[in-house]
Amino acid sequence: MVGESRWDRFWKYFLIAAVSLLVLLPVYWMANMSFKGRSEFVARPPTIVVQNPTLENYYDLLVTQRFYRYGINSLIVALIAATISVAVGTLAAYALSRYRLPRNFNYHLLFTMLTVRMFPPIVTVIPIFVMYNQPIFGFRLLDTRFGLGLVDAFMELPFVIWMMIGFFREIPRDMEEAGLVDGDSRFGVLRKIAIPLAAPGLAATFILVFIASWNEFLLALVLTQTRAQTLPIAVAGQITQFDIKYGNMMAAGVITTVPVLILALLAQRHLTRGLAVGGVTG
């Protein structure tokens, strides 16, 4: 900027520092408190940095309450959701980016998918609950990891399709045409040329769907009860009307957050694009 004074610069950096602090505070505070023992937890003034770090909250949560069960459920549900969603969505995205289907079908499908993305989950969860509650081919999908994973996969499908269309568009068409000339079938071209070339995008999309499913709350709340309950529901369960164990609650929050942070680091390069397509938020 032209004619920027020192005073301007000072304010700029001051504001950035203040915002950074505000962003970090709740995360830091949660982590800080999760390592405090009972007496330090209620100390006044609160210790800014934990003085006698202890793992007792984690021990109580993971061993006594067997919290890892919910972690495993979350992991499996998110893997199912990401696998199905990416597989199904990638195929559709390829078709939409390479073929012109009759009756303007490409446009209609993309538009419909946008509408799906817009629906609040609450409006479909009652019919899905009823559908899952009755046996289909002898299986009740209610309170199963597969059932929840499948719904999550559908919810993230529009996101996958829009993401993957973008990645397929970036593949030079010459390479696929060369494959066709070499006598590959069209499916062979998809399998041997298009998908390997789009692999980085595919991986990023997989991670982002995994995160979305991992974070998902409402569907998991309604469609699971005990066997398939996921982490977010179990964490929310720490807030009860009587005797809130704050230490456990903070530890539960940390346990739920850490895997997501690691995954986001891996997909960071594609994250802004993912946001633009309207994915990932809670």
Next chain:
Amino acid sequence: MAVEGAIDLEGRGRVAVTPWWERHLAWLLVSPTLALFVVFAVVPAFTTISYAFSRVSMVRGGIQREFIGFENFARAVADPLVAQSAWTTIRWMFIVTTVEVALGLALALLLSSGIRGRGAFSSLLIVPIIMPPVAVSVAWFFMYDYEFGIFNYLLNQAGMPSVRWLSDPAIALYAMMAVDVWQATPFAFLLLYAALLSLPRDPYEAASIDGAGRWHVFRTVTLPLLRPVLLVVILLRLIDAARIFDKIFVMTRGGPGSSAYTASITIYIEGFTKFDFGYASALSFLFQLSLVAAATFYVKRVLADYAQPAES
């Protein structure tokens, strides 16, 4: 929608030798998507509509349904809780979106004016966006605690009395809005920041030759260029804010009392604590209908010049 460089489906002469699944490959590729769409969107839509006109009761081994016409809708119109939760949802949508987009834009402008450590700052702001909303909620729930929370501690240090952040009906909703602002402002920021960086330089050079002031440049150059992205960010935030459920449910279960009931929470309570599926379906239908109406209005009027299919 024209697909750039699309493969001609007729395939010029190869048709005769290629097997059927090669010829219909495009349809085969989209069919799993269509199947999921039918199972999880079309069928539920019909179920919702039929339930909305019924009294639905859970019986052993299934559901019993009795047609009652518009009774559920009449009840919804007369129900003060429905009107109240609709109003709460609207307030939530507009306040939260306005604050988040305004703050996000301000931050984006600040950062794009040249600052060291931009990359680190952007990475830092990803943390709230991808954090599980439940983890965010419990972290804030504890900070808001009356006795042990850090906010009341700081207030007391400054000589002010403690505040009942989550149990005072006049404050709780706004306290929870702050949580949403914390989590979603970075989302608005990142999109607007990316857009700002990709703006053309020429208009700015022209403006600086003309000697225009900062505010003037913002009003006449930045804002018009940014408009399309700004409108999309607003739309995405409105859509997301309309469905607000998790944060409020975790922190106060819609309380204190019913003061923080939003559309999603009211439908959840009717459906899954009172198990009145008929009434809850009628409410879902009304909620959906008003969202579609609002979205149509927004797309037609506000996004009109931007509504070209975004991809090709």
